[in-house]
Amino acid sequence: MEAADYKGKVKSSWCPGCGNHAVNTALRKAMARLGYKTHETAIVSGIGCSSRFPFFMSTYGFHSIHGRALPVAIGLKQANPKINVIAVGGDGDGLSIGGNHFIHAGRKNPNITYIMMDNEIYALTKGQCSPTSRIGTTTKCNPYAWTADRINPVLMALSFNASYVARSYSGDIQQLEELIYGGLVHKGFSFIHVISPCVQYNKVSSFEKIKELVRNLPENHDTSDRANAMKYAFAPEGLYTGVFYESIRPTYEERYQDVISKAKQIAGENYTIDDVIKQFK
Amino acid sequence: MRDIIIKITGTSGQGIISSGDILSYATARKGYYVTTYRAFPSEIRGDGKCYYTLRISEHKALTATGDIDILICLDKDTIFECINKIKPNGILIYDKDYTGEIETDRKDLIIYPIPTTSIAKELNSERSRNMVSLGIVVEVLKNLHIEEQILKDIELRYRLKPQEVIDSNKNALNAGIKYAKEQLERKDSYDKTEMKQTGAKLIMSGNEAIGLAALVSGCRFFAGYPITPATEIMEWLAKELPKFGGKMVQCEDEIAAINYALGASYAGVKSMTATSGPGFSLMQEAIGLASMAELPVVIADVQRCGPSTGVPTKTEQSDLFAAMYGTHGDCPKIVLAPMDVADCFYQTINAFNFAEQYQVPVIILSDASLGPRRECVDLIDIEKLKIVNRQKPTLKEGDIYNRYEDTQTGISPITSPGDMYGEHVITGLEHTQSNAPTPEPETHRKMTEKRFRKLETAAGQFSKAKTYGDEDASIGIISWGSTSGPVFEAIDKAHGKGIKVQALYPRTLYPLPTDWIKDFVKNKDVIIVIEANYNAQFKSTIVERCTHINRGTEVIEFLKYDGTPFTPEEILDEIEKVSQIQDEKDTIKTNKHTHF
Numbered sequence: 071m072e073a074a075d076y077k078g079k080v081k082s083s084w085c086p087g088c089g090n091h092a093v094n095t096a097l098r099k100a101m102a103r104l105g106y107k108t109h110e111t112a113i114v115s116g117i118g119c120s121s122r123f124p125f126f127m128s129t130y131g132f133h134s135i136h137g138r139a140l141p142v143a144i145g146l147k148q149a150n151p152k153i154n155v156i157a158v159g160g161d162g163d164g165l166s167i168g169g170n171h172f173i174h175a176g177r178k179n180p181n182i183t184y185i186m187m188d189n190e191i192y193a194l195t196k197g198q199c200s201p202t203s204r205i206g207t208t209t210k211c212n213p214y215a216w217t218a219d220r221i222n223p224v225l226m227a228l229s230f231n232a233s234y235v236a237r238s239y240s241g242d243i244q245q246l247e248e249l250i251y252g253g254l255v256h257k258g259f260s261f262i263h264v265i266s267p268c269v270q271y272n273k274v275s276s277f278e279k280i281k282e283l284v285r286n287l288p289e290n291h292d293t294s295d296r297a298n299a300m301k302y303a304f305a306p307e308g309l310y311t312g313v314f315y316e317s318i319r320p321t322y323e324e325r326y327q328d329v330i331s332k333a334k335q336i337a338g339e340n341y342t343i344d345d346v347i348k349q350f351k
Numbered sequence: 352m353r354d355i356i357i358k359i360t361g362t363s364g365q366g367i368i369s370s371g372d373i374l375s376y377a378t379a380r381k382g383y384y385v386t387t388y389r390a391f392p393s394e395i396r397g398d399g400k401c402y403y404t405l406r407i408s409e410h411k412a413l414t415a416t417g418d419i420d421i422l423i424c425l426d427k428d429t430i431f432e433c434i435n436k437i438k439p440n441g442i443l444i445y446d447k448d449y450t451g452e453i454e455t456d457r458k459d460l461i462i463y464p465i466p467t468t469s470i471a472k473e474l475n476s477e478r479s480r481n482m483v484s485l486g487i488v489v490e491v492l493k494n495l496h497i498e499e500q501i502l503k504d505i506e507l508r509y510r511l512k513p514q515e516v517i518d519s520n521k522n523a524l525n526a527g528i529k530y531a532k533e534q535l536e537r538k539d540s541y542d543k544t545e546m547k548q549t550g551a552k553l554i555m556s557g558n559e560a561i562g563l564a565a566l567v568s569g570c571r572f573f574a575g576y577p578i579t580p581a582t583e584i585m586e587w588l589a590k591e592l593p594k595f596g597g598k599m600v601q602c603e604d605e606i607a608a609i610n611y612a613l614g615a616s617y618a619g620v621k622s623m624t625a626t627s628g629p630g631f632s633l634m635q636e637a638i639g640l641a642s643m644a645e646l647p648v649v650i651a652d653v654q655r656c657g658p659s660t661g662v663p664t665k666t667e668q669s670d671l672f673a674a675m676y677g678t679h680g681d682c683p684k685i686v687l688a689p690m691d692v693a694d695c696f697y698q699t700i701n702a703f704n705f706a707e708q709y710q711v712p713v714i715i716l717s718d719a720s721l722g723p724r725r726e727c728v729d730l731i732d733i734e735k736l737k738i739v740n741r742q743k744p745t746l747k748e749g750d751i752y753n754r755y756e757d758t759q760t761g762i763s764p765i766t767s768p769g770d771m772y773g774e775h776v777i778t779g780l781e782h783t784q785s786n787a788p789t790p791e792p793e794t795h796r797k798m799t800e801k802r803f804r805k806l807e808t809a810a811g812q813f814s815k816a817k818t819y820g821d822e823d824a825s826i827g828i829i830s831w832g833s834t835s836g837p838v839f840e841a842i843d844k845a846h847g848k849g850i851k852v853q854a855l856y857p858r859t860l861y862p863l864p865t866d867w868i869k870d871f872v873k874n875k876d877v878i879i880v881i882e883a884n885y886n887a888q889f890k891s892t893i894v895e896r897c898t899h900i901n902r903g904t905e906v907i908e909f910l911k912y913d914g915t916p917f918t919p920e921e922i923l924d925e926i927e928k929v930s931q932i933q934d935e936k937d938t939i940k941t942n943k944h945t946h947f
């Protein structure tokens with residue numbers, strides 16, 4: 071499979087210059103390297119510009135409702151662990167309306183990849199502040215000043231014990247591909263925070279501005295050190311990119327497989343519906 | 352005597368529910384019919400009151416309501432609360448050590464003050480007062496011969512507990528029996544009570560029946576969030592699903608729960624969730640998604656008093672509008688209302704069949720009086736059940752697969768991730784037949800019609816409406832869900848008084864089978880719509896949807912919204928009132944005739 075084979079029938083509706091194009095390309099390249107089969111892969115999203123993603127792919131896809139990409143994706147994966155499940159969406163989708171699910175995805179550790187395209191704005195609804203918008207940003211909804219502090223998605227993911235946490239940005243497609251590839255290969259919940267500028271509604275966090283801020287994590291950063299990863303996530307000196315943290319523990323699906331084994335052991339080999347009904351006799 | 356009502360009462364934490372459960376299982380297993388009614392506060396401990404009513408009978412009893420034969424009280428407050436509900440010559444059994452001797456004006460009662468606490472203390476287990484009391488009942492009803500079965504049931508109930516627990520419960524029961532045999536001076540005549548044993552039956556709660564039917568239907572994925580009175584469905588499936596390789600996952604909230612279920616359904620697995628009012632409200636947006644994206648899913652709503660947190664433990668039928676119209680947009684779905692525990696089973700089988708066949712969300716409306724209630728169910732013949740699976744296309748390389756193909760039936764064959772050549776994206780956005788999002792007016796119109804066409808296709812498949820009573824009656828009752836017990840019993844009582852009444856339970860509430868209703872009202876002068884809500888939700892639906900009833904037939908409502916289920920007596924009163932008015936009208940008519 072080539073990266074181009076994963077292109078969907080529906081023509082991309084993203085603006086020329088939108089950061090999301092790079093994410094789509096990087097994902098397709100990473101999938102091609104892994105030889106993902108289109109019929110064994112599902113891209114799940116919520117609502118937003120970034121959430122249009124599944125339509126531009128040739129795999130299975132579920133464009134759900136605002137904020138619910140993760141529960142749909144986790145349910146799908148739990149129901150059929152053989153499917154490669156990738157959840158995608160925006161900062162509003164994943165941190166605001168769907169923030170609760172993000173917390174619980176980290177602690178459950180489903181074997182899925184979650185790519186958040188953070189443009190620090192609600193783009194689809196034509197530019198309102200999001201949980202990652204900077205203090206002082208003005209939009210039609212807050213013409214004088216934005217009044218809430220920002221969420222730090224990488225720090226969030228680390229604190230909920232996501233087992234693979236990385237950050238990249240749409241201006242560096244090579245790094246993006248590597249980090250997404252790492253996330254796909256990782257066994258467990260992998261979170262890739264992508265700073266993905268919106269050229270239409272966010273004049274503050276433009277490609278140029280983000281380019282000034284990003285810097286690679288130091289070569290010697292120990293990715294098994296969660297506390298240190300948090301330190302870099304906090305760093306006031308700039309936006310670190312790269313793999314912050316990586317560790318292996320049983321996945322949500324594996325843990326449930328243990329539940330099934332236990333239940334089957336208690337029930338015995340030849341347990342049938344008739345045995346269930348006997349309980350009521 | 353062919354029919355006995357026993358009520359066990361006390362404060363929560365005193366073991367009222369467990370002793371009631373043990374007694375109902377034992378009597379059912381012995382071959383009698385049992386139906387129960389439970390009411391309890393949502394806190395497990397505290398000063399909330401618990402009530403467990405059982406009706407043991409030779410024939411299937413319709414309700415557990417009615418006057419009490421034997422009242423067993425473990426605390427003082429409930430004695431005074433319930434004493435006036437005891438039949439003349441009925442029995443009151445109470446713990447005199449716990450409450451002191453009590454005084455009452457009811458001189459017609461047989462009262463057995465028992466030193467229950469002392470008996471339990473002697474066994475070093477004061478907590479077993481409930482079992483000592485149960486022992487007294489077993490001896491009082493010795494001609495039912497349930498002693499041996501009840502000991503077996505204690506063992507079964509506590510089989511996963513340490514042996515001491517089983518022993519102390521058994522010892523307490525035996526001590527109660529012994530006391531009643533040796534020291535109780537019998538003044539009642541319940542020792543002569545005998546009943547025919549009518550053979551093997553199942554005993555289960557409405558919630559368990561829904562869980563069992565899900566399992567039998569092939570449901571292998573359940574996602575939920577705990578809420579009274581629906582949690583039992585989730586607990587039951589948590590225990591059984593993994594034994595069959597299925598999964599029950601507890602989510603962070605109900606929004607997550609239904610979306611997990613939709614993800615699993617997309618994966619091709621039959622999926623469900625269960626909740627009550629507050630959770631049902633949270634699920635509405637995703638129900639619309641299932642409708643728009645045409646994903647099968649089953650949602651059980653075990654209704655309680657609302658709005659908001661309402662009265663979590665009490666019953667109401669006030670989510671009908673929410674079930675039919677709670678989601679924004681034109682949203683095809685199916686709403687089913689089981690009438691009793693057995694029907695919870697069969698309607699859930701239907702729910703999965705409809706969901707899978709028509710690719711719609713199906714909502715089952717149970718309630719707090721039906722979900723936790725244990726009742727006898729006739730044996731279920733699994734082999735005879737029709738189980739439907741979703742229709743899949745046959746695809747080969749190069750085929751163009753249109754997920755939302757606009758067919759005559761409205762049903763478009765569906766693939767799941769893992770199926771070759773069936774890749775597609777599903778969406779809550781309006782879409783073309785090939786699932787591309789579009790705002791194009793013609794497409795929205797056509798696709799809306801396509802989705803609703805599935806309901807027309809489904810209409811022929813709905814299980815027949817249940818009728819009960821005299822076909823030639825001029826008084827009709829139309830009702831839904833758990834009211835069936837008291838309504839049918841009231842109809843029998845009315846019949847005994849020479850008043851003919853017939854009831855109709857459509858069971859499928861949305862889409863409303865207007866033909867059945869039309870047929871039913873044809874020969875009726877008056878229709879009483881009975882339901883447990885303030886807004887007459889079903890009545891207004893019927894009146895709005897079946898304009899033909901407005902002509903000729905008078906439609907009135909009989910409502911209850913205090914959190915308690917209807918009693919047959921209340922309904923009988925209403926029937927008598929209506930019948931009297933009808934008679935008066937007839938007399939006026941006839942008088943007019945004679946004048947001419």
Ligand SMILES: Cc1ncc(C[n+]2csc(CCOP(=O)(O)OP(=O)(O)O)c2C)c(N)n1
Nearest residue numbers: 117118119120136160161162163192193194
């Ligand atoms: C329940 C609900 N509330 C509001 C909306 C409107 N809405 C659609 S997308 C969106 C925000 C999208 O922001 P983000 O997730 O950051 O995506 P982006 O467009 O920036 O990629 C909002 C508020 C909706 N679709 N559903």
Ligand code: SF4
Nearest residue numbers: 085088119193268269
């Ligand atoms: S509005 Fe912004 S986020 Fe949306 S497609 Fe255009 S550039 Fe991208």
Ligand SMILES: [Mg+2]
Nearest residue numbers: 160161189191
């Ligand atoms: Mg955004």
